[in-house]
Amino acid sequence: MRFNQKDSLQKEISRLKASHHTIGFVPTMGALHQGHLSLVQKALQENDAVVVSIFVNPTQFDNPSDLHKYPRTLEEDIALLTSLSDQLLIFSPDANELYGKEVVSKKYRFGPMERSMEGKFRSGHFDGVGTVLNLFFRAIMPDRAYFGEKDFQQLQIVRKLVQLERLPITIVGCPITRESNGLAMSSRNRRLSAAQQEEATLIHKTLKVVRKKFDSVSIQKLRAYVKQRFAENPHLTLEYFEITPVETLQPALRKTGKKKYRAFIAAFAGEVRLIDNMALN
Numbered sequence: 001m002r003f004n005q006k007d008s009l010q011k012e013i014s015r016l017k018a019s020h021h022t023i024g025f026v027p028t029m030g031a032l033h034q035g036h037l038s039l040v041q042k043a044l045q046e047n048d049a050v051v052v053s054i055f056v057n058p059t060q061f062d063n064p065s066d067l068h069k070y071p072r073t074l075e076e077d078i079a080l081l082t083s084l085s086d087q088l089l090i091f092s093p094d095a096n097e098l099y100g101k102e103v104v105s106k107k108y109r110f111g112p113m114e115r116s117m118e119g120k121f122r123s124g125h126f127d128g129v130g131t132v133l134n135l136f137f138r139a140i141m142p143d144r145a146y147f148g149e150k151d152f153q154q155l156q157i158v159r160k161l162v163q164l165e166r167l168p169i170t171i172v173g174c175p176i177t178r179e180s181n182g183l184a185m186s187s188r189n190r191r192l193s194a195a196q197q198e199e200a201t202l203i204h205k206t207l208k209v210v211r212k213k214f215d216s217v218s219i220q221k222l223r224a225y226v227k228q229r230f231a232e233n234p235h236l237t238l239e240y241f242e243i244t245p246v247e248t249l250q251p252a253l254r255k256t257g258k259k260k261y262r263a264f265i266a267a268f269a270g271e272v273r274l275i276d277n278m279a280l281n
């Protein structure tokens with residue numbers, strides 16, 4: 001079933017909740033790929049009904065040209081979702097339907113983790129993500145919401161968001177889905193040429209080397225290694241490489257104690273910005 005209006009979606013959700021159905025929610029910005037579909041499949045396994053939203057959220061883009069170029073494939077997305085299950089509630093509102101008259105972000109205090117990596121390089125990004133998810137969460141009130149670990153920092157921010165907003169929603173993180181060549185699936189991959197898709201595998205390859213060396217090599221040396229590897233490649237430009245504990249997402253200079261670490265890369269292939277990450281221990 002397809003909805004553009006909050007009211008009609010909410011009527012259907014109330015009907016489902018009245019008969020004790022649990023609700024799963026998968027928020028997306030469309031241009032769906034296998035990674036999104038794996039979230040939808042998990043949500044279908046764990047809930048009686050599943051809402052999938054398709055909405056390119058303007059407030060989370062700091063760059064108007066990035067927003068403009070973001071792929072939009074609504075009819076294809078709907079066909080793909082319908083072929084997966086005819087039970088899905090597909091919600092694709094326009095900006096004013098979701099936000100009201102003013103399409104602006106709320107200012108959140110997510111703590112230090114909002115200032116590293118994506119937060120540092122995409123100003124206001126997490127306020128935009130928090131604002132739109134808060135609107136969706138309050139409209140849908142799902143039992144569980146599903147997020148991919150490709151956006152690991154976003155996942156941790158969303159866990160913080162439901163605490164700050166006191167929303168009784170379980171946030172479920174799901175593993176990264178990769179192409180057979182290792183490239184993390186992303187809606188942005190559609191903007192890469194075939195050659196760029198191959199070149200971009202450097203990101204995943206580098207993360208795998210970092211994981212292999214993590215126990216025996218210092219973080220400083222790993223940083224130098226990654227910088228060098230990207231500097232030697234004319235097709236990709238490294239924006240950041242960080243190793244951080246999963247709890248704080250603050251760049252680590254050395255390993256301490258028994259913390260769980262993850263490595264993160266953002267890089268440009270031409271104009272297309274790609275991110276990926278990997279658990280190290």
Ligand code: PAF
Binds near residue numbers: 028029151154
């Ligand atoms: O990960 C995304 O696609 C977006 O940030 C989200 C969670 C749908 C919010 O707009």
